[in-house]
Amino acid sequence: MLLRAGWVVPVDRPPLRDAAVAVEDGRVRWVGAASEAPAGEVRDLGPGVLLPGLVNAHCHLELSHLAGRLGEAQGFVDWVERLVTTRPQDPPEVVRRRASAGIQELEDTGTAGVGDVSNALAHLDLLARSSLRARVFFELIGWDPETAAKVIEGAHSRLAGVEPAERVMVSLAAHAPHSVSAPLLRAMADSGGVSALHLAESPHERRFLHGRDPEWSAFLARRGLGHVPFVPPHLSPVRYLDRLGVLHPGLVAAHAVQVDEGDCAVLAARGVAVVLCPRSNQALDVGLAPVPELRAAGVRLSMGTDSLASVPSLDLWEDVLALHRAFPSLEPEWLVRTATQGGAEALGFSDLGRIAPGAEAAFAFTEAPPSLADPLAFLLSGEARLRGMRA
Numbered sequence: 001m002l003l004r005a006g007w008v009v010p011v012d013r014p015p016l017r018d019a020a021v022a023v024e025d026g027r028v029r030w031v032g033a034a035s036e037a038p039a040g041e042v043r044d045l046g047p048g049v050l051l052p053g054l055v056n057a058h059c060h061l062e063l064s065h066l067a068g069r070l071g072e073a074q075g076f077v078d079w080v081e082r083l084v085t086t087r088p089q090d091p092p093e094v095v096r097r098r099a100s101a102g103i104q105e106l107e108d109t110g111t112a113g114v115g116d117v118s119n120a121l122a123h124l125d126l127l128a129r130s131s132l133r134a135r136v137f138f139e140l141i142g143w144d145p146e147t148a149a150k151v152i153e154g155a156h157s158r159l160a161g162v163e164p165a166e167r168v169m170v171s172l173a174a175h176a177p178h179s180v181s182a183p184l185l186r187a188m189a190d191s192g193g194v195s196a197l198h199l200a201e202s203p204h205e206r207r208f209l210h211g212r213d214p215e216w217s218a219f220l221a222r223r224g225l226g227h228v229p230f231v232p233p234h235l236s237p238v239r240y241l242d243r244l245g246v247l248h249p250g251l252v253a254a255h256a257v258q259v260d261e262g263d264c265a266v267l268a269a270r271g272v273a274v275v276l277c278p279r280s281n282q283a284l285d286v287g288l289a290p291v292p293e294l295r296a297a298g299v300r301l302s303m304g305t306d307s308l309a310s311v312p313s314l315d316l317w318e319d320v321l322a323l324h325r326a327f328p329s330l331e332p333e334w335l336v337r338t339a340t341q342g343g344a345e346a347l348g349f350s351d352l353g354r355i356a357p358g359a360e361a362a363f364a365f366t367e368a369p370p371s372l373a374d375p376l377a378f379l380l381s382g383e384a385r386l387r388g389m390r391a
Ligand SMILES: [Zn+2]
Pocket: 058, 059, 060, 117, 198, 254, 306, 307
């Protein structure tokens, strides 16, 4: 089968005008000019742009039921508090139904791979039945060091009970440096490693680790954790985790908003994959990741939507557009590559993120005017409507 389109954006090479992609058994076999395509049944998509399926490297499908439920949160701590108090109000079947709708939304808006944070692991079967490739980050939270041994033991036995699925890989993850105790983080680092976490997201996290954030301390007290002793490390979130031995190549760290030049250098040196979530950061009013600085330091970058508890859609392209608006100097090819290949590399999906021989035949497509001369500019114009496309 040959997919033909006005433009094909392979990502690992420049865009191709009037191009075709040969697909066999769900894999790309060939990509190039339509005039040179091998013989085969042609499916002509018409004027438009075909690119690899997007990779959303940070998402929480199981929070989809909280869409529109948290009201007008007054900053980060208030948002977290609203989340933890509203979350238990819905029964499991509602949580599952909304997660299923979230999967559908990812598929419909052109996403082919997802990094999905989960505390309950109650929708793995839904992911396995979907068209998505998924890395599920089984996230532990635990501020009381006294409970660390029990939490890690319970997590490992829960993981051991997970049925292996070819397209859904589950690994142990942590919530954040100010919600997971140092002993629990160390125990995770020593037993297979932390595969993902939220890192340097809000000013509260940074100030708390530096010894003073009355709002986060009061929140912990309201959660019954006021008695827990904590000796602040007086370090940035990145340096604190580095000291604990948590940063390693392959760690998928969401946000990296509260980072300075030295932090960027540490993230690059440790090979940490950072996920940019611009719409979520804007919604929670925590600032924006310093993308030019992270890039200049050589940090591996990808993009994620975060959950429907903080953003209005799971359409990753909306985050690409948000980043484009925030940093107009970012090159279009870099934005497209970060939302595709960047995510695929972060999650270890070597056959996603580009249109090349051997890659999975999972694409995103948008219609475009027949006269289109610059497909990358069109993708960032706000007029592109990406949808999932499989062959
Ligand atoms: Zn998140």
